[in-house]
Amino acid sequence: MLPADRLEWVEGWGMSVGAAGYVWRPSTIGGIREAFEAARQAGVPVVLRGAGCSYGDAALRPESVVLDLGRMDRVLAWDPAAGVIDVEPGVTIRALWRYALGDGWWPPVVTGTMEPTIGGCLAMNVHGKNNWRRGVLGEHCLELDLLLPDGELRTITPASDRDLLLAVIGSFGQLGVITRARLKLKPVSSGLLHVRAAAAPDLESILRMVDEAKDRWEYVVGWIDAFARGRRLGRGLLHFARHLEPGEDASAAQSLRAEAQDLPDTVFGLLPKTMMWRLMRPFTNRPGMRFVNRMKYLSGSMVGDGAEYRQSLAEFSFLLDYVPHWRNVYLPGGLIQHQSMVPVADAEKVFGRQLEAAQRRRMPPFLAVLKRHRPDAFLLSHAVDGYSLASDFPVVAGRRDELWTLVREMAEPVVEAGGRFYPAKDSALPGELYRSTFRSGELDRLQALKQRLDPDHRLRSALADRLLGRGGGA
């Protein structure tokens, strides 16, 4: 029997899906092995969990052993000359950049929040606002240690076992537990970025502007007013950013201090940010968000269009951390996100269809974010040479099934266009649509690896069961 006192309710970050699980929080590899042994004796699967920042069901599974690796959060080695760092899986992006920035290094790929762990980021192979330029995080992993469910610990490098590395990274923790990762960071000469804001009146314009800018900027992110219709469909605001060149920042030593990156804890110097979500809550409904989206676009296009300014790395990179606890505005139902990746040629058509489908069902996303991507070599790659649109939807009682139907409607044209989906954000995608985005043999290779490394199918997650079929790829 599993100990009842380990039973906890474990949720996705969006708070719309959750499950009861028996949580182990080991601090050593020995502790991980003990958790596997407990699961083996009870005959239940093990699901891996980092900071729980995946929106949906990636880091949970009902009635399973939940292996929370957040306590394995040590920096094991650091070479400030080469920018190479060895970390345990529970080290967060926040801890990583705070450790390395003072030596002039920044993670080459970061998510929109600094809370995810490196183990989780590699399991989901996250991307950032510079994906078309720097690729996914896995491309910057030089080496990792993988603990298999049978207790064997393997060191994997691109030279020693490239295929396995390309399969482990991005396969949602279905092949083993990453217990150490060696990452190559990116040199920066300042803690500031040069940022330019721009407004785009419609979908065609915003896609074109992203493409035109991508060779000149390190980062590009677009926000879309998902409530705008007709000829304004897809209008939005863009933010481009580049690192400062050596010499551009006269106070580089100061801006590179971690403390200089701390986000302000008040708005306008007065209102504590921790209160902001409560003020946002009355607007978190369709009329309210229509108003907020319209005001954001109008202010960005009338006042902010063409503005250039400097912003700290953290302030630009981690927009999701700007308002603490903002996800609470979506309570009690929580939120889901759907992120489609669509090749360049079909992006305008597919995203247009997605926005119109959501509007037709009177479920426009409250937040929609556009990014540019490039393909990569990982076995379960989510990226294509194209764009992604990430859409946040509130989960409202009584309309949950309809929202899940909408996600299917939004996903179908993506498959037709040869696109892919980003599992780290997903809660609702039907498995058959996800599987149909892969080329012949790709999922068979995952299945063969699963059979070899985890023949008992001990490692499973609700996400893997749903997207890959029960048994996580088998």
Add this chain to the structure above:
Amino acid sequence: MVDFRHALVIGASSGIGEALARRLAAGGARVALVARRAQQLEEIVASINATSSEQRAYAIAHDVRNAGEVPELLQRISCALGGLDLVVFAAGIQHRVAFDEFDVAKDQEMLAVNLAGAVAWLDPVADRFGRLKRGTIIGIGSVAGDRGRSANPAYNTSKAGLHTFLEAIRNRIGRHGVRVVTIKPGFVETRMNAGPGGALWRISADRAAEIILRAARRGRETVYVPARWRYLMWVIRSIPSCVFKRLRV
């Protein structure tokens, strides 16, 4: 309204328990049916699963008097169902007792099944739901528990004890978001109520199950089934003891 997707019904081989299990499965829930009579249970489970393309119902033979089996069974059932959001305690027996009969064996058996069995199951369930801060418990009591009738003292006591126990765990874990629903049925067409008598406002077990699930989804705390029993029992509870003891009921 709460939607039940993973349910455990204890005492599911007949009567209200069986009807609840069938309704829950028909509504799309995965249901574990627990009862002492294995053969009846298997037949019910087979008939439920025959109506669905996937396995919806699971049979677990168990006597609620074997309290030591409960913690492991509860974990095994939760794993098999893939979660647990509703537990119904519907197990109950009512021995026929003559007006002047004082049979310790009969009375203790009723207390053991109706009350001690409920405690054996609902204590670990309440512990689980309280930890998780979610879940619904339904206890099938009886209007017979509202007053100490002379006709069947131990049965009345077992149901009154169950009502109080349910109220107490509601007061413990209700504040964490767990719903505890006390059901007080009147006369329901069950094996227990077979035979002559008890015809007042008699309803089918399926109709009772419909009322019970609707009330539980709405988060009601104490529900008479059917609802008009509430008014009759208010009158009966209001009868002074000096009068009530003269009534041979």
